[in-house]
Amino acid sequence: MPMHGDETCxxxxxxxxxxxxxxxxxxxxxxxxxxxxxxxGDGAASSSSVRPPLRLExxxxxxxxFEPIMSTSIMGRARRAGIFEFEAHDLRDWTHDHHRxxxxxxxxxxxxxxxxxxPFYEAIDDLCPQDDPACVVFFTPTGERFNQKLAxxxxxxxxxxFVCGHYEGMDERAYRLxxxxxxxxxxxxxxxxxxxLVVCDAVVRLxxxxxxxxxxxxxxxxxxxxxxxxxxxxxxxxxxxxxxxxVLLSGNHANVDRWRKADALVRTCELRPDLIxxxxxxxxxxxxxxxxxxxxxxxxxxxxxxxxxxxxALR
Ligand code: 6GU
Numbered sequence: 001m002p003m004h005g006d007e008t009c010x011x012x013x014x015x016x017x018x019x020x021x022x023x024x025x026x027x028x029x030x031x032x033x034x035x036x037x038x039x040x041g042d043g044a045a046s047s048s049s050v051r052p053p054l055r056l057e058x059x060x061x062x063x064x065x066f067e068p069i070m071s072t073s074i075m076g077r078a079r080r081a082g083i084f085e086f087e088a089h090d091l092r093d094w095t096h097d098h099h100r101x102x103x104x105x106x107x108x109x110x111x112x113x114x115x116x117x118x119p120f121y122e123a124i125d126d127l128c129p130q131d132d133p134a135c136v137v138f139f140t141p142t143g144e145r146f147n148q149k150l151a152x153x154x155x156x157x158x159x160x161x162f163v164c165g166h167y168e169g170m171d172e173r174a175y176r177l178x179x180x181x182x183x184x185x186x187x188x189x190x191x192x193x194x195x196x197l198v199v200c201d202a203v204v205r206l207x208x209x210x211x212x213x214x215x216x217x218x219x220x221x222x223x224x225x226x227x228x229x230x231x232x233x234x235x236x237x238x239x240x241x242x243x244x245x246x247v248l249l250s251g252n253h254a255n256v257d258r259w260r261k262a263d264a265l266v267r268t269c270e271l272r273p274d275l276i277x278x279x280x281x282x283x284x285x286x287x288x289x290x291x292x293x294x295x296x297x298x299x300x301x302x303x304x305x306x307x308x309x310x311x312x313a314l315r
Pocket of ligand 1: 141
């Protein structure tokens with residue numbers, strides 16, 4: 001499957017030829033279109049409000065791939081708690097031949113098989129009527145790159161249908177059904193199911209209540225300040241000669257925060273320098289990051305020494 005950057009995907013409504021099925025989730029709206037509604041039976045706290053469950057669905061030739069992941073761990077717990085709902089639809093239910101065929105050979109020749117357009121159109125006609133629209137997310141290596149910002153946008157939707165392709169890809173006309181086309185990285189998978197599960201996981205953990213502690217989603221890599229997450233340690237304080245940085249044992253919260261910022265800055269400078277420009281940093285932090293990067297370029301400083309330097313410089 002080629003990973004060329006052509007304009008395979010179009011936003012719904014961007015073309016007058018857009019299909020008539022109801023779709024939502026314009027990246028331009030980007031807004032909180034999930035209204036809060038009063039919680040049923042929430043008498044004691046009637047002034048509070050809860051969102052209805054996020055409705056996640058998949059259209060796939062392997063519906064059985066989803067259930068184990070969707071019922072395990074944090075996603076399983078959130079689903080049982082009614083924070084989201086999930087249903088997988090078998091694309092073959094929208095075929096009409098004996099063999100339930102979803103693929104065919106490409107016009108013009110070439111290797112492999114393509115997904116036929118008709119099952120997708122008929123499925124989405126049925127699944128997304130005008131009065132029950134969904135954000136229709138197609139998975140393809142030519143899609144926009146999935147990231148935390150897109151996860152956040154999707155977590156604001158009320159209904160998302162993930163459409164998973166297979167074989168060498170889909171008939172180009174199928175992509176017109178997409179609200180957005182998404183890739184999870186520059187590598188080729190055999191199908192969109194694992195990509196859909198990755199996206200579901202990243203989206204579900206952003207839903208209020210999914211993590212139990214609503215803060216833990218916020219102070220992490222790619223979410224709060226745009227830096228990689230700082231190192232964390234638990235007991236024992238010394239293990240096989242490796243000691244926890246003493247400041248973390250000190251009980252001085254200001255110093256702990258400063259050490260964590262220093263560690264996050266150094267890691268990001270070292271491992272993902274491309275993130276520094278877009279990170280939300282104070283002038284001081286940006287200055288320290290620049291000094292750290294100079295030292296990294298010169299070489300010869302250990303990670304520990306760089307964190308010590310940044311920790312002192314951030315004072
Ligand atoms: Cl979304 N699909 C496939 N088939 N391969 C991929 C991908 C998606 N994202 C990265 N590689």
